[in-house]
Amino acid sequence: MTQSSSPQTQGAATVIAVRDLVKQYDTKTALAGVSFDVHAGEIMGLLGPNGAGKSTTMKILTTFLTATSGAVTVDGHDAQVDPIKVREILGYLPESTPLYADMVVWDYLRYVGAMRNYPKAELDKRVAEAIRMVGLQEYVGFQISQLSKGYRQRVGLAQALLHNPKVLILDEPTSGLDPNQIIEIRNLIRELGKSHTIILSSHNLAEVRQVCDRVVIIHRGKVVADGTLDELEGRLASSHPIVVGLQLANGTSKTDAAAQLQSLAGVTKALVSHEAQTPVAHTIFEVEAQDDLRAQVAAWAAKQGHVVLELRRKSMDLEGIFQTLTQDAQA
């Protein structure tokens, strides 16, 4: 029972369609209407901070959970109507790679293949092929509990791609790995992307940049951005937040200084962030502008007699990116 039988349809056919997904856990809304498409051959990055709804989306895609409302189709099959068919098409690596620690790698993969109904003769071939693809040849006889996290991740990937699935769903495939392992697993995913449609989730923007063709960003159960990385970065480039730490000149209040910063040409927003006590007491301002205004801010401070103790671009951490994008979406 292989999945390669269904013919590859048009160039970039929609393989996964997610429509208005809502998931309500008791009183908590995990997903508040998520929609996106994934096309054949794409590596799609599902990005979002912890608790944004990435895993919930994936659990619904893989038929582990059912959405409160909305629909998921995988290769034309509705996940709720025909879950078994969807499971045949998918390979899934859940978050933190749960595996039977007491089993030997080879036996475990054979077990997964047998559960997928491969006949005996083909089963050994498929297992050997999966082991070769993830580079586990030297570890087939090891008990899974003896493997390092990186190699356990490979076993997890091997079970996901054992049946050569059309779609791979990987939930945070590199979390918890050391930097070398991360690079290895990323390379592996890129390699797999040549022959599979992949959705991978991550809270690491750099990772998504390296691996994915397209990004869907989820924040608080909603899609806040959906596009290629270029498009996304274009939107982010329009905002240049900087952080300014000032020992204010005598007679200038924090609010006055913030107002003055706000009035500088190009500044869209300036506010007092907090007061820093060490090493020298000073006030931190956050300034948002359409351009990098550090030179102008320094010149202004010198003119006003403020001592500049700190002046830097605010690094765009993920939370900052989400904030920016969410504000965009609201504007």
Added chain:
Amino acid sequence: MNAVLTLARREMAATFDSPIAYIAGSVFLVVTGLLFFFGYDGSADFFAAREATLRPLFEYAPWTLAIILPAVTMRLVAEEKKSGTLELLVTLPVSDLQIVLGKLLGAFGFLAVTLAVTAIFPLMIASVGNPDLGAVIGGYVGLLLIGTAFLALGLLTSTWTHNQIVAFIIGLLLCVFFWTATDALLKLAFDRPPVALELLSFRTQFDAFAKGVIDIRNVVYFLSVSAVAVVASTYSLQSRHWK
């Protein structure tokens, strides 16, 4: 069907990989051995009795099964819930019912192996006397059936929690309740318990087997209890969808 057998094989291997199986199996063999050689009150002991019978063994073995089998089934689903492997298992192209059946069948493998080892007792009797083969077969069929019902109840409690100890304790209470407490409670509540209620007791239903009689009604009863527990376990697995 293939998936059920594959899963059953894995479950059986995992059971015999853990010390629990050997502890549970040993307890069963020791207790049934004592019952066999000395009877339950020491009077009808094997060496003195003129009768070549296994009745004391068959009458009291369900007690032991009610205690050890929940220890064997406690890990079946609870362990997978705790480690997260359940998510991979239920997203394989198999139905939740197949998963429940596979797990039950794997545990049944343990029961069958354990009971097979006790075959040494009838063989000993056969070497010195002339046991009623029909009674021996009836007793074993009864133990397999009541054991399956205990396993199914234990499996059900294992689907309720990710804590194996909790699964064991609730499973134990449930099995002991069906084996003996229904009986005791009915006697407390009624001078003459209604027959319909009496029939709910595992003990009432097992009686005939211990005497070596295979009554189809008793067979159907234990199979029905197991089936109800299997269906309930399947629903319990599916409850993740509407939580």
